[in-house]
Amino acid sequence: xxxxxxxxxxxxxxxxxxxxxxxxxxxxxxxxxxxxxxxxxxxxxxxxxxxxxxxxxxxxxxxxxxxxxxxxxxxxxxxxxxxxxxxxxxxxxxxxxxxxxxxxxxx
Numbered sequence: 001x002x003x004x005x006x007x008x009x010x011x012x013x014x015x016x017x018x019x020x021x022x023x024x025x026x027x028x029x030x031x032x033x034x035x036x037x038x039x040x041x042x043x044x045x046x047x048x049x050x051x052x053x054x055x056x057x058x059x060x061x062x063x064x065x066x067x068x069x070x071x072x073x074x075x076x077x078x079x080x081x082x083x084x085x086x087x088x089x090x091x092x093x094x095x096x097x098x099x100x101x102x103x104x105x106x107x
Contacts, residue, residue, distance in 0.1 A: 022097030029103035
């Protein structure tokens with residue numbers, strides 16, 4: 001189990017830090033914030049993982065605050081058709097990662 005979580009975290013970190021190898025979705029609140037580039041860079045640079053906010057060690061969720069507004073990001077795992085959950089999150093050939101960034105008040 002620990003090895004699986006570590007592999008998932010490695011794939012998630014690589015995707016989150018580059019936004020390559022998956023899809024990034026942003027909500028209207030993020031898009032209209034006036035700080036889109038700053039938010040994207042904060043997500044890419046996020047490293048505040050702890051047992052409290054990352055209990056499975058997969059690096060699939062985070063929260064940031066910029067200019068007094070809280071933003072959340074989450075990585076989900078889909079099959080290649082983006083219709084169903086991935087059959088194996090540790091297999092890039094079977095998984096499309098989707099990172100969603102939202103304002104906390106839109107959640």
